[in-house]
Amino acid sequence: MGEVFEGYERQYCEISASLARKCTAASALQGEKLKQKASEIKSGIDGAETLIRKMDLEARNQQPSIRAGLLAKLREYKSDLNNLKGTLKRVTTGYAQQGAREELLESGMAETLAVSADQKSRLLRASERQNQTNDMIRDSHRTMLETEDLGVSLLQDLHQQREHLIHAHGTLHNVDDNIGKSRRIMGAMVRRMDRNKWIIGFIISLLVLAILEP
Numbered sequence: 001m002g003e004v005f006e007g008y009e010r011q012y013c014e015i016s017a018s019l020a021r022k023c024t025a026a027s028a029l030q031g032e033k034l035k036q037k038a039s040e041i042k043s044g045i046d047g048a049e050t051l052i053r054k055m056d057l058e059a060r061n062q063q064p065s066i067r068a069g070l071l072a073k074l075r076e077y078k079s080d081l082n083n084l085k086g087t088l089k090r091v092t093t094g095y096a097q098q099g100a101r102e103e104l105l106e107s108g109m110a111e112t113l114a115v116s117a118d119q120k121s122r123l124l125r126a127s128e129r130q131n132q133t134n135d136m137i138r139d140s141h142r143t144m145l146e147t148e149d150l151g152v153s154l155l156q157d158l159h160q161q162r163e164h165l166i167h168a169h170g171t172l173h174n175v176d177d178n179i180g181k182s183r184r185i186m187g188a189m190v191r192r193m194d195r196n197k198w199i200i201g202f203i204i205s206l207l208v209l210a211i212l213e214p
Helices: 003-026 031-060 064-093 098-212
Strands: none
Touching: 003 031, 003 064, 003 098, 031 064, 064 098
16 A cells, blocks of 8 residues: 555544544534534544545555555545534534434434444454555565566576587587597508508518529
8 A cells, every 4th residue: 555545544534533522522512612613623524525535546546456445445434424524414403402412412422433433443454454465465576576586597597508508519519520530540540551561561572582582
């Protein structure tokens, strides 16, 4: 997940928790104090909406494998923000009578805060799962790069070994040629020696005959 998205996410969670506390405090107010608190909450909700738009834009610029998880988290944040808007609306419009205010404080606010807490818990778990998935993706990508480097190194070694074998084959071929030439030279020398022996024998025979004649 991008650091920009995580920064927006932290800001939103802080604003959301602050707005929930302010809504709880506003439920006990009335008159001008209630109007001031409602205006403050409305400003916070506007800021939260701006953060959600920024997170949506950042999420759509991520890789498809990461984008789906971020958009799922955004849907949870939007639902959480809608609950806060509903709470603000009930706080500002449901206090014309003291009984309605007490009922909202005892039931509606408690239910809203319980839902908000449950949503935040699910959002945190989803964020943890998303971070684990991103770590696994990074580890897989690193392993793939290491495997690719190892494959390239092996191919280079095989290429060098092939060149060595080709060179050795050429050397053996030259040795075979030299051995063949040596055999031919030795054969010629043997034949020449045989021929010389016959010539010498013939000459000796002639000399013996010449000596024996009276």
